[in-house]
Amino acid sequence: xxxxxxxxxxxxxxxxxxxxxxxxxxxxxxxxxxxxxxxxxxxxxxxxxxxxxxxxxxxxxxxxxxxxxxxxxxxxxxxxxxxxxxxxxxxxxxxxxxxxxxxxxxxxxxxxxxxxxxxxxxxxxxxxxxxxxxxxxxxxxxxxxxxxxxxxxxxxxxxxxxxxxxxxxxxxxxxxxxxxxxxxxxxxxxxxxxxxxxxxxxxxxxxxxxxxxxxxxxxxxxxxxxxxxxxxxxxxxxxxxxxxxxxxxxxxxxxxxxxxxxxxxxxxxxxxxxxxxxxxxxxxxxxxxxxxxxxxxxxxxxxxxxxxxxxxxxxxxxxxxxxxxxxxxxxxxxxxxxxxxxxxxxxxxxxxxxxxxxxxxxxxxxxxxxxxxxxxxxxxxxxxxxxxxxxxxxxxxxxxxxxxxxxxxxxxxxxxxxxxxx
DNA sequence: TCTGGGGTCCTAGGACCC
DNA sequence: TCTGGGGTCCTAGGACCC
Numbered sequence: 103x104x105x106x107x108x109x110x111x112x113x114x115x116x117x118x119x120x121x122x123x124x125x126x127x128x129x130x131x132x133x134x135x136x137x138x139x140x141x142x143x144x145x146x147x148x149x150x151x152x153x154x155x156x157x158x159x160x161x162x163x164x165x166x167x168x169x170x171x172x173x174x175x176x177x178x179x180x181x182x183x184x185x186x187x188x189x190x191x192x193x194x195x196x197x198x199x200x201x202x203x204x205x206x207x208x209x210x211x212x213x214x215x216x217x218x219x220x221x222x223x224x225x226x227x228x229x230x231x232x233x234x235x236x237x238x239x240x241x242x243x244x245x246x247x248x249x250x251x252x253x254x255x256x257x258x259x260x261x262x263x264x265x266x267x268x269x270x271x272x273x274x275x276x277x278x279x280x281x282x283x284x285x286x287x288x289x290x291x292x293x294x295x296x297x298x299x300x301x302x303x304x305x306x307x308x309x310x311x312x313x314x315x316x317x318x319x320x321x322x323x324x325x326x327x328x329x330x331x332x333x334x335x336x337x338x339x340x341x342x343x344x345x346x347x348x349x350x351x352x353x354x355x356x357x358x359x360x361x362x363x364x365x366x367x368x369x370x371x372x373x374x375x376x377x378x379x380x381x382x383x384x385x386x387x388x389x390x391x392x393x394x395x396x397x398x399x400x401x402x403x404x405x406x407x408x409x410x411x412x413x414x415x416x417x418x419x420x421x422x423x424x425x426x427x428x429x430x431x432x433x434x435x436x437x438x439x440x441x442x443x444x445x446x447x448x449x450x451x452x453x454x455x456x457x458x459x460x461x462x463x464x465x466x467x468x469x470x471x472x473x474x475x476x477x478x479x480x481x482x483x484x485x486x487x488x489x490x491x492x493x494x495x496x497x498x499x500x501x502x503x504x505x506x507x508x509x510x511x512x513x514x515x516x517x518x519x520x521x522x523x524x
Numbered sequence: 525t526c527t528g529g530g531g532t533c534c535t536a537g538g539a540c541c542c
Numbered sequence: 543t544c545t546g547g548g549g550t551c552c553t554a555g556g557a558c559c560c
Contacts, residue, residue: 136528143528143560159527177528204560291558323534324558351530400527446529505526 104214106243106270107250107340108224110193110231112186113238113258113265115206116144119185120175120510122236131172135160138355138504139176176509188235196227201340209247211340217271224266244269247338248331251288252278252306279307279332289328294321306332346452347384352377353446356502359398360442366395366432369502373447374428378421379483381449382476387417389451391424393431398443408435417453420472421479424449 112118116134121127131148135141142149142158152166160167160174167174186205194200199211210227212220224241231239242254249269256278257267269275285295287306297320303309310332317326327337352373360366370393381388394409410431418424428447455473 138526138528140527157528161526164526207560289558293557322557345532347531349531353529355528398527444528448530504528 105199105211106214106220106245107247108210108212108220108227108244109203109242109247109250109254110208110210110227110239111242111254111258112189112206113240114144114146115186115237116175116177116182117146118237119178119182120173122185123181123510127173131170132175133163133167133172134175134177135508136177137506138357139507140355143177174508176506178510181510185235185237189231189237189239192231192234193227196230199340199342201342202344209250209340212243214270217268220270221266221268224268225264228265238265240265240267242267242269245334246331246336248288248328249334252282255282255286276307279310280305282306284309287328289324289331294325297321346386346454348452349448349450350377350380350384350386350388350452351446351448352380353394353444353448354504355444356442357505358502360502361438361440363433363436363438365502366436366442366445367429370395370428370432370445370447371425373445374425375421377447377449378419378424378476379480381452382419382455382480384452385455386452387419387455388424388449389414389417389453390449391427391431392448392450393428393435393446394448395432395435395442395445397440401441404440406437406440408437410435413451416469417451417455418469418472419455420476423472 117127117132120132120134129148130146131152132146133142133149133154134144136143139160142154142156142160142163145154145156148170149172152170154163154166163172166172182205189206190200190202190208193208193210197210197212201209203209212223214220215223220243224243228239228241231237240254240257242250242252242257243266244250244253253267253269256269257263257265269278272278283295283304284290284298284306285292290298290309298304298309303312310329312329314326314329317329321328330337354369354373356369360369374391374393378388390411390413392409392411394407396407397403397405399405412427412431414423414427424447
């Protein structure tokens, strides 16, 4: 039996998460901000209607926020990750062939039992997810991932669609593709959209009908694949088991500009600590580390950006080793006299922690010892809260820390903050 | 005053080798 | 005047995604 792609996408995900635990927010305009309370990263439908762009800087929307009494939240990733897990778990119960695509999206492979039954099945999925998690989702159905993505957009576009849109054997597929602009679909970003407009190619239908050679030459392989998928040729199969990550990063903008090396050391050491925790959590060790810093590119002041890359002799997940390398790198790239706004640590060359190459000098015993130390550290920080034990380099004052003025409580993940019902 | 963070893939070009 | 050719590996940069 033919397999059909569906894309389940949570509606305004971060906003919906906030609403689950604060029902007063329903039907109210709500927005969620990026780290550092800098940009708008999630908007309720009410806020979208006001014309607030995704990624808009908050200071540009101050007037609108005040005028419409928009409820504004700092992002609460612990909450969103937990809610995501619940949604994904629900979906996994409803369909075995599933690919978690992002924090708020999953592709499901459905059996083609006819157009009507597919639509009905999607409605069932939608209702179940809402019932079990409180998160509203939309479902798009198509013969490829790209078409399922488009269908999902259509599902959200018109409330009359009731959250589901099915492009399989749709009798006006061409009309749908003609109604969408090239820049609106998966795989065509701003650069390619602009290029296509310059060549008088405006709609998705026009893109779909371009010759393969032209597509390959102008938009390279990814562009050609997008067009093929629009014609129903599967180029992106379902990937049930996602490949392990190749890089993991912890990077931040600072709440206020940082000028002192000492403060940068603290910040970067704490990023290194965090990113090391992440890879250990994923069961990986790092082969290399990159540390970078930079000034505020929006300001008219002296600009500086630099990075430093080093390889480890043996892949490691040992925090002190990782901190030591980032400190060495930081000292090499630091220049006095700049207002630093951003820094980060990126671990690369990730390999499974249990399968590293033994080197010639019999360091295996040492590697094992380091691993045991990290296990104990992680256990304590998991049990008693992160940073119960932390490295002194990471500092305790943290003037550089990001702003998060409007963060909601971690309702679902912390017992002492669980919502009280009386 | 105030502008996020974390990823992937593809390609061109250089280094190096035979 | 003529000044190989092809393979592999690595990296940087650009494009895309949420």
